Amino acid sequence: MNWMEEVNKPLKKPRYYKRSLTLFRSVDNLLAHADRFIPAWDDTDHFSFACAKCGYMAEILSVEWRPDYKENGRLYAILFFLKCPNCGATGMRKIYLQPTSYMGQKAFGEKLFFLYGTEKRPFQIGKYTIQGLRDYDEKFTEAKQ
Numbered sequence: 001m002n003w004m005e006e007v008n009k010p011l012k013k014p015r016y017y018k019r020s021l022t023l024f025r026s027v028d029n030l031l032a033h034a035d036r037f038i039p040a041w042d043d044t045d046h047f048s049f050a051c052a053k054c055g056y057m058a059e060i061l062s063v064e065w066r067p068d069y070k071e072n073g074r075l076y077a078i079l080f081f082l083k084c085p086n087c088g089a090t091g092m093r094k095i096y097l098q099p100t101s102y103m104g105q106k107a108f109g110e111k112l113f114f115l116y117g118t119e120k121r122p123f124q125i126g127k128y129t130i131q132g133l134r135d136y137d138e139k140f141t142e143a144k145q
Contacts, residue, residue, distance in 0.1 A: 077095065
């Protein structure tokens with residue numbers, strides 16, 4: 001087995017620190033509000049977050065690894081604390097390393113969008129337009145209430 005195969009070999013059991021670990025922090029104290037930020041990416045391996053209010057690319061204030069973070073039974077979260085340099089919105093986005101539900105998640109490919117429920121595969125695939133996405137958001141919000 002070469003080094004690349006060894007690096008990419010899946011772990012049988014996740015390895016993690018037993019306590020929170022700050023990976024990056026640009027502020028001493030952070031008070032994040034619940035403003036929305038949406039993922040943005042390019043065709044390589046880079047991604048960022050954009051402010052859902054004004055569209056500006058967000059500044060990452062802090063990144064934390066919390067192996068004991070628990071929400072609805074899910075563990076192992078990486079938390080991104082964000083701020084918009086334009087309108088001042090602040091918020092947090094998180095990634096679960098062992099997700100069990102993908103409810104309400106949306107992904108965008110080339111001219112397609114994918115909608116997820118509780119499974120890893122999308123339950124709906126469609127061509128995206130701005131109006132089509134707004135219609136979906138309204139239906140999903142009504143269904144949650």
